[in-house]
Amino acid sequence: MISQALSNARTYEEEKGPQIPKEQRPLFHLTPFVGWMNDPNGFSVYNGMYHLFYQYYPFEKKWGPMHWGHAVSKDLLHWDYLPAVIAPDITEDISGCFSGGAVELEDGKHLVIYTGVGPMKDGIAVQTQCLAISENGSDYVKYAGNPVIDHTSLPDGGNGYDFRDPKIWKEADGSYTCVTVEKKADGNGRVVRFNSPDGYSWSCLGVLAENDGTFGKMWECPDFFPLDGTYVLMASPMDMEKNDRYYSGNGNLCLTGDFDEASGTFIPHTDQPVDCGIDFYATQSICTEDGRRIMLAWMQNWDTITFTGESLDWMGQITVPRELHISDGVLIQTPIRELEPLRHDPVHYEQVLSGDMTLPGIQGRTIDLLIELRPDETDLKTFEIRFAEDGKHYTSLKYRPDEKTLTFDRSSSGTTRNLAHIRSCHTEPVKGVLSLRILLDRFSCEVFINGGRQVMSHVLYTDTAAEGISFHVNGCVPAEITKYDLSSQD
Ligand code: FRU
Numbered sequence: 001m002i003s004q005a006l007s008n009a010r011t012y013e014e015e016k017g018p019q020i021p022k023e024q025r026p027l028f029h030l031t032p033f034v035g036w037m038n039d040p041n042g043f044s045v046y047n048g049m050y051h052l053f054y055q056y057y058p059f060e061k062k063w064g065p066m067h068w069g070h071a072v073s074k075d076l077l078h079w080d081y082l083p084a085v086i087a088p089d090i091t092e093d094i095s096g097c098f099s100g101g102a103v104e105l106e107d108g109k110h111l112v113i114y115t116g117v118g119p120m121k122d123g124i125a126v127q128t129q130c131l132a133i134s135e136n137g138s139d140y141v142k143y144a145g146n147p148v149i150d151h152t153s154l155p156d157g158g159n160g161y162d163f164r165d166p167k168i169w170k171e172a173d174g175s176y177t178c179v180t181v182e183k184k185a186d187g188n189g190r191v192v193r194f195n196s197p198d199g200y201s202w203s204c205l206g207v208l209a210e211n212d213g214t215f216g217k218m219w220e221c222p223d224f225f226p227l228d229g230t231y232v233l234m235a236s237p238m239d240m241e242k243n244d245r246y247y248s249g250n251g252n253l254c255l256t257g258d259f260d261e262a263s264g265t266f267i268p269h270t271d272q273p274v275d276c277g278i279d280f281y282a283t284q285s286i287c288t289e290d291g292r293r294i295m296l297a298w299m300q301n302w303d304t305i306t307f308t309g310e311s312l313d314w315m316g317q318i319t320v321p322r323e324l325h326i327s328d329g330v331l332i333q334t335p336i337r338e339l340e341p342l343r344h345d346p347v348h349y350e351q352v353l354s355g356d357m358t359l360p361g362i363q364g365r366t367i368d369l370l371i372e373l374r375p376d377e378t379d380l381k382t383f384e385i386r387f388a389e390d391g392k393h394y395t396s397l398k399y400r401p402d403e404k405t406l407t408f409d410r411s412s413s414g415t416t417r418n419l420a421h422i423r424s425c426h427t428e429p430v431k432g433v434l435s436l437r438i439l440l441d442r443f444s445c446e447v448f449i450n451g452g453r454q455v456m457s458h459v460l461y462t463d464t465a466a467e468g469i470s471f472h473v474n475g476c477v478p479a480e481i482t483k484y485d486l487s488s489q490d
Pocket of ligand 1: 038039055066098099115164165220221281282
C-alpha cells in the first residue's frame with residue numbers, strides 16, 4: 001500500500017510524463033519526468049544498474065513539497081524513468097523529503113537515507129535523517145523506526161534544526177558512513193560524520209570540517225571521498241560573496257586535503273570552485289565498479305531558477321556525469337567515457353582562423369566540439385565562438401589573451417529574464433594550447449577547459465532549430481577543430 005501523497009504523484013507523472021516528446025528533452029542529460037527537479041539524490045549502483053533519484057515536485061515547474069523522482073541507467077547517459085519513490089507523508093517528512101543518498105546493503109536491499117523536514121512551527125521545521133528501503137529497486141518503504149538520526153546526536157554548537165543532506169557510502173570494513181551538513185549557531189555550515197554497522201542504527205563521529213565564513217555561510221549537499229592519494233570534500237556553500245575566484249550567490253566548493261583518522265577531521269590544503277559556470281550546484285558522486293569516481297550535479301542554481309524553457313514541461317537538468325581526478329591539488333573533470341560511442345560523423349579542420357567565419361559542417365545542438373587554439377603564436381586580440389545561432393540569437397564564448405579570461409555570454413540567446421547571463425573565468429593556455437571541449441545537448445552547454453582543469457556549465461533555452469556556429473576572431477589564431485554529432489544508439 002502506498003500513501004495517498006505518493007499515489008497522487010505517480011498518477012500525475014504517469015499521465016503527464018509520457019506526453020513530453022523526446023525532442024523536448026536533452027539527448028543525454030537527465031531531466032525530471034515532469035515538473036520540477038533540483039539536487040541529484042541517491043546516486044548509487046544497485047542490481048547492476050545506476051540509480052539516480054532527484055529532488056522532485058511533479059505537479060508544477062517550481063519547487064514545492066519535495067518528493068524523490070527516480071531514473072535508472074546502464075551507461076549514465078540513457079535514462080529510464082521509474083515511478084516517484086517517496087513523498088511527504090509521515091510526520092517526520094510532512095514538509096518535504098529533502099536530499100540524501102543511497103547504498104546497497106549487505107542483504108541485497110537498497111537503502112535510501114534522506115532528510116525528513118517535519119511540521120512547520122513558528123516558521124521553523126526540524127530536519128532529521130530518515131530511511132526508505134527497497135527489495136526490488138523500484139518500490140521504497142519508509143522505515144518504521146524513522147527518524148534514525150536527529151539533532152540530539154549532534155555535537156554542541158548547532159542551531160538545532162538545519163541538519164540535512166546525508167551522503168552515504170559503504171566502508172571497506174562493511175560498515176556505512178554518512179556525511180551531513182548542519183548550520184551552526186553563527187549561521188555557518190559544518191560537515192558532521194556518522195557511522196552505522198547496518199545502515200539503521202547510527203552514531204556520530206564528530207565534525208569533519210567546518211566553515212569559518214571563508215566560503216559562504218551554510219553549506220549544503222556534502223560529499224567526501226579519497227581520490228588519487230588525497231581526500232576531497234565537496235559542498236555547496238550558500239550566500240557566497242564574490243572575490244577573485246568565486247562568484248556571489250549559491251556556489252560550489254572542492255577542498256582537497258588530508259583526513260586525520262584519529263581525530264576524524266579533514267585538514268584542507270587547496271580550495272577551488274568545482275565549476276565556474278552559472279548553473280551548477282549540489283554535487284553527488286559514486287565510485288563505480290571499475291574504480292572511477294564519477295560526479296554529477298544539478299545544472300541550475302537557486303539564483304537563476306526564473307530562467308526556464310517556457311514551452312517545456314520540465315525544469316531542471318543534471319550535468320553530464322564527469323570522471324574526476326586530482327593532479328597537483330587541481331580537480332580534473334572529464335565527461336564520462338561512455339559518451340564516446342555516441343559520437344559520429346567527425347568533421348575536422350586545422351587552419352588559421354581570422355575575421356568572421358563559419359566552417360562547413362560545424363553546427364548542431366547535440367554535439368561534442370573540440371577546439372585547440374595556439375593564441376601565443378600570433379597577434380590574437382579576441383577569439384569568439386557563437387553557437388545556438390539563428391538570424392537573431394546566439395550564445396558566445398570569448399577568449400581574451402590580454403586578460404586571460406574566457407567569457408560565456410547567453411544574453412542574446414533569446415532570454416526574457418534579467419539575471420546572470422555572463423560569466424568569466426580566468427584561464428590560460430597550457431604549454432601554448434588553450435583547449436576547449438564544448439558539449440551541447442539542446443538545452444545546455446558545458447565547457448571543459450584545458451582537459452577539464454576548469455569547467456563552466458550553463459543551461460540554454462534558445463529554440464533548438466538555432467543550430468548555427470560561427471567564429472569571430474580579432475587578429476588571427478592557429479586552430480584545430482573537431483566536431484562530432486552525438487546521437488543516442490537506441
Ligand atoms: C540544495 C537543497 C538541499 C535540500 C534540498 C531541498 O539545493 O537546498 O540542502 O536538501 O535542496 O530541495
